[in-house]
Amino acid sequence: MSTTTTNKLPVDIITGFLGSGKTTLLGNILKEGGFEDASVIINEYGLAGLDHRLIRRINERTTLLAGGCVCCNRREDLILELNDMLNACQSGELSLDRVIVETTGLANPAPMLFSILTHPALMHHYFIETVVVCLDCVNGEAHIRDNQESVKQIAAADKVIITKTDIGTPEMADNLRVSVARINPTAVILEAADGIAPRSIFTPAPVSGLPWRQTPAPQAKPGKPEHTSGVRNIAIQFDEPLDWLAFGIWLSMLLHKHGEKMLRVKGIVDVGEKGPIAINGVQHIIHPPTHLDDWRGYETRNSQIVFIMRDIEPERIMDSLMAFQRLIGAHPEIQEINMNPLA
Amino acid sequence: MCVLCGELVLNVHWTDQKAHDLEYGAAGGGEVQRNRRRDRIRRVQYANNILSFYGLNLADWNGSKYILSDKKGNQKIVGDLGEMWPEAQKACGRGLDPLDPALLEYLRAQDEHVHVHHDHE
Numbered sequence: 001m002s003t004t005t006t007n008k009l010p011v012d013i014i015t016g017f018l019g020s021g022k023t024t025l026l027g028n029i030l031k032e033g034g035f036e037d038a039s040v041i042i043n044e045y046g047l048a049g050l051d052h053r054l055i056r057r058i059n060e061r062t063t064l065l066a067g068g069c070v071c072c073n074r075r076e077d078l079i080l081e082l083n084d085m086l087n088a089c090q091s092g093e094l095s096l097d098r099v100i101v102e103t104t105g106l107a108n109p110a111p112m113l114f115s116i117l118t119h120p121a122l123m124h125h126y127f128i129e130t131v132v133v134c135l136d137c138v139n140g141e142a143h144i145r146d147n148q149e150s151v152k153q154i155a156a157a158d159k160v161i162i163t164k165t166d167i168g169t170p171e172m173a174d175n176l177r178v179s180v181a182r183i184n185p186t187a188v189i190l191e192a193a194d195g196i197a198p199r200s201i202f203t204p205a206p207v208s209g210l211p212w213r214q215t216p217a218p219q220a221k222p223g224k225p226e227h228t229s230g231v232r233n234i235a236i237q238f239d240e241p242l243d244w245l246a247f248g249i250w251l252s253m254l255l256h257k258h259g260e261k262m263l264r265v266k267g268i269v270d271v272g273e274k275g276p277i278a279i280n281g282v283q284h285i286i287h288p289p290t291h292l293d294d295w296r297g298y299e300t301r302n303s304q305i306v307f308i309m310r311d312i313e314p315e316r317i318m319d320s321l322m323a324f325q326r327l328i329g330a331h332p333e334i335q336e337i338n339m340n341p342l343a
Numbered sequence: 344m345c346v347l348c349g350e351l352v353l354n355v356h357w358t359d360q361k362a363h364d365l366e367y368g369a370a371g372g373g374e375v376q377r378n379r380r381r382d383r384i385r386r387v388q389y390a391n392n393i394l395s396f397y398g399l400n401l402a403d404w405n406g407s408k409y410i411l412s413d414k415k416g417n418q419k420i421v422g423d424l425g426e427m428w429p430e431a432q433k434a435c436g437r438g439l440d441p442l443d444p445a446l447l448e449y450l451r452a453q454d455e456h457v458h459v460h461h462d463h464e
């Protein structure tokens with residue numbers, strides 16, 4: 001698709017709260033075939049009945065880096081394992097076409113992204129394909145309500161799988177869809193009953209057809225208690241092309257200062273070229289921006305960026321972009337704003 | 344890649360990715376060099392619009408690095424924006440915040456200045 005992902009091996013991350021059905025789902029997907037050359041990395045604790053040729057168990061070992069930011073920590077265990085695989089691959093002992101990492105339930109995906117995307121060797125050999133988050137149909141609402149980690153995982157997700165719909169009601173699943181979409185309007189939401197999800201969950205959703213354009217904004221749920229998780233999001237559109245250099249200055253400045261609160265930045269940027277640039281960031285970490293070859297699949301040529309943040313009012317992002325607009329070269333417009341997605 | 348831990352990153356900062364892609368892409372060598380130089384000059388200009396608010400200044404250094412200096416003449420060489428923000432923060436003793444109303448006011452005032460200038464033309 002682009003120069004940044006060719007010749008790199010995809011890494012898929014599957015996460016979700018304790019007992020949300022990650023192992024069950026993964027076990028069933030692996031049985032479907034087509035994963036003969038995939039390696040699966042799981043945490044030492046998660047032993048539940050995975051049956052696959054290439055299972056590697058790792059012990060979560062995080063190196064805290066100076067700066068004290070929780071997202072910018074190195075997962076040494078993961079780095080070591082991915083390095084080993086690379087070596088085995090290069091010496092011909094291993095044929096590898098994909099790595100799937102199942103995390104522990106409380107894991108924040110950001111340090112894994114950080115570890116891979118900033119490692120001087122790994123960054124040239126792996127790319128993060130999809131972050132999948134499992135959310136229990138019956139208990140998901142409570143996890144979102146009571147657990148910041150769960151909210152962070154959803155914000156970092158490319159796809160959210162509502163699991164165990166066989167023991168939940170359709171209404172539960174619908175409510176959960178609304179809750180997920182309000183935290184992360186960019187996430188593709190799928191459902192899985194009896195632990196079965198299509199293998200395509202790891203296929204990246206096309207950057208075109210951004211989900212928040214396809215579905216109308218979810219309506220507020222009446223009668224729900226006010227909640228103060230402080231997670232909000234805003235979708236901003238620019239109709240004129242942006243100056244990529246100026247935008248890079250603005251975004252890198254924003255993330256340097258507020259990265260811990262910026263749970264996600266995702267979107268497409270029209271920089272006045274043949275195709276847009278897809279940007280994807282989780283906290284301080286920005287994936288290498290992807291240059292798309294053309295505008296195929298887009299109805300209109302413009303920039304659309306979603307920001308998901310905690311404890312920052314979305315209007316402040318907008319105000320900042322307004323003040324920066326001469327530099328950035330385009331006038332921002334609010335497309336959708338979600339002040340209190342968990343209310 | 345991590346803007347906070349920028350100094351750990353030995354590779355292309357994401358804000359330089361476009362130039363990087365071009366270098367390995369189809370465009371011919373000479374043109375790539377020219378684009379790269381133009382981009383660096385523009386980046387320095389843009390950054391200085393912001394840095395001037397903090398009494399800092401950025402300049403290109405040999406087309407490969409940047410020099411960040413403060414009013415007292417202290418200088419620091421940085422490789423990319425990932426390295427620049429932490430150094431700028433150290434130099435002025437506070438975080439540079441793109442959401443800071445005072446900075447935004449400053450930028451808007453620059454805009455007005457530009458408009459007035461145009462009116463006279």
Ligand SMILES: Nc1nc2c(ncn2[C@@H]2O[C@H](COP(=O)(O)OP(=O)(O)OP(=O)(O)O)[C@@H](O)[C@H]2O)c(=O)[nH]1
Pocket residue numbers: 016017018019020021022023024025046048104105134163164165166167192193194195196
């Ligand atoms: N009814 C039903 N039960 C499920 C489904 N998926 C998983 N379970 C059950 O839920 C429990 C937890 O499933 P796991 O797959 O181990 O969940 P996990 O997220 O890997 O759990 P940890 O690794 O411990 O965090 C098990 O008892 C599963 O049998 C499902 O789709 N339907």
Ligand SMILES: [Zn+2]
Pocket residue numbers: 069070071072259260283284285345347
């Ligand atoms: Zn960080």
